[in-house]
Amino acid sequence: MNILVTGANGFVGKNLIAELKNRGFNNIFEFTRESDSSLLEKYTKECNFVFHLAGVNRPKDDKEFMEGNFGFTTKLLELLKKHGNESSVLVTSSIQAEKDNPYGKSKKAGEDLVFAHSIETGAKALVYRLPNLFGKWSKPNYNTVVATYCHNIARDLDIQVNNPDANLTLCYIDDVLDEFLGALEGKPTIQNNYCVVPITHNIKLGELANLIRGFKESRNNIGIPNMENALTKKLYSTYLSFLPEDKFSYDLKMNSDHRGSFTEFVRTPERGQVSVNVSKPGITKGNHWHHTKNEKFLVVSGEGLIRFRKIDSDEIIEYRVSGDKLQVVDIPTGYTHSIVNVGETDLVTVMWVNECFDPEKPDTYFLEV
Template sequence: MKKVGITGQNGFVGAHLYNTLGLEPEKFERIDFQKNYFENPDQLDEFVKQCDVIVHLAAMNRHPDAEVIYHQNVDLVKKMVASLERTNSKAHLLFSSSSQEERDNLYGKSKKEGRSLLANWAKEKGGKFTGMIIPNVFGPFGKPNYNSFIATFCHKLTHGENPTVDVDSEVSLIYVGELVQEIIDQIEAGETAELYKVPATTTIKVSAVLEKLKSYKKLYFQNGEIPALTSSFDYQLFNTFRSYFDIATHYPVKFTQNIDPRGAFVEVIRLGIGGQCSFSTTVPGITRGNHFHTRKIERFAVIKGKALIQLRKIDSDEVLEFYLDGTDPAYVDMPIWYTHNIKNIGDEELLTIFWINEPYNPEDADTYFVEV
């Protein structure tokens, strides 16, 4: 087991890495890091002493004054180097640099200088160092107007705004889940690499990304239809888009009932992709679920009985509750990284239809059990 600490563990990439390491507790022990440790040398030293591996992600990406970005980022690295030296650490230090290193700006300069300082520490003190040059990262829960243009587009499209393309350049992208796996692979390899260029997994024009997101808004956000997703990037972008909903107000979504003297007809889901559709009966008082997924798209549709559906983002204490009744059929889609359950709160049998975008595979279930 390796003890892993992450500076910036509450940031965009840091939170995804922290949560993913938690899926394998037999391999990784996560050492907690708090932002204020950089202002308290004793606390920083205590953190460093516990770690076999330190992933240094803490950095400033944007500020009106580029000089502030430069000095802040270099200063954080200097504080880390000082702590490594005070504690005589031999930890494996992984550093997230950027493809901006190749550009003539102060952010890129801060990253390049930080990577050099850490590489020198490793050479002089016998530590291990991996300097990762990372392309543009996107994924769920990124901060709009900060982490990526995709985060900005998604937030605007789901909050009544119309994003525009200022410069229609071709961009190299990596999904945050893919980046996290790259970091974990480097942790497990445990080798020094002063410059490791993380390969982009998608190259696409900004306008093409916006067109895809606009189609997701029309088909899914407004009409509840799962769009055609023909590539890994499509799935990644769609799950990213879904994470920007105001879940508490978006769900449950009422179905359209077509009623005539024979009864009612309700379309549960319209698909541009396949998957697995099933139903369950649940006796009163019983709860199903209490698990989450990291990639799957899933819909719960209550068509008979009364149900309580609960959702909780796994690094949050906030529980969202939705009450559904088969007399007024509705559905709730399960966001990735949200543990969820469904409970029969009525006096009769509960009938629920479940759709998920991929058939269940016990060898790659993408299902992690955590109580809501």
């Protein structure tokens, strides 16, 4: 299948082409503003499907709206008709097409052209009135407020929140791609003659700003956003794509002494915390028990011995662990326990605990195994 993508260098175009290639589509005609105009003649003759993504949304002069969103669409459809090409045409419009402003009028005019082309030629018209899109490779101060907020907050730049209570309808780029690939396969989602992306999210502008600020702060409090919330998960992925390339890494606080080190990696209120414990050869750590707090130990390097004793018993239970065989050991409540480095190299243990440490209620009681 030969697939024509106009606006191939844009936010949606880049993501779409990457996913088309992921799914094995290799004959992709990429057309951009910089492309030789003669290529459009060839592409419209040979293509089997058209993703018409090209458009103008932030011109210097309002008249460019009509030139970019109506004029180029006219040229594209005329060439398809000239070659007798009845390929389906998927066009990205906007919810702004319902409004009486220069951008909305230009989008509505483009829609009307595509519907008229369909009636005249029999080619299928797939018109998507899209809400605010967000995701990787979007442009700040151009595509979406999400891109602007992510870009600025990641760089400690100010953001404007003019109306915190303003409601936004957002749509994630991966959900758009799933819908577009479904349309390519002949399974678009249609409502009242228009095509729609069935998954959208609503959020207030102020909530959006606070959420993205929280993503930045999570490096300081070693937190993880609530990934059970679909919008939060998608926004966090988008935020990370805007990190400056020299800021991918960040330091953790290592608590070090002659015995080794203990470093908290992740803290979450609903899933507990993860830490990395390093013990020098011969060092024993632990010798305590808990009422409710429970842990999982995973030795990833070195050799260790985990010892248990129920607090009302003299029987000692031992588990030998090694980085050569990754094995999780649960630490039940009511058992005093310790871990000793019995090897000749550092013992590195990943430790998960079901609750974040609270100095006011540590639930940790010293008792030799």
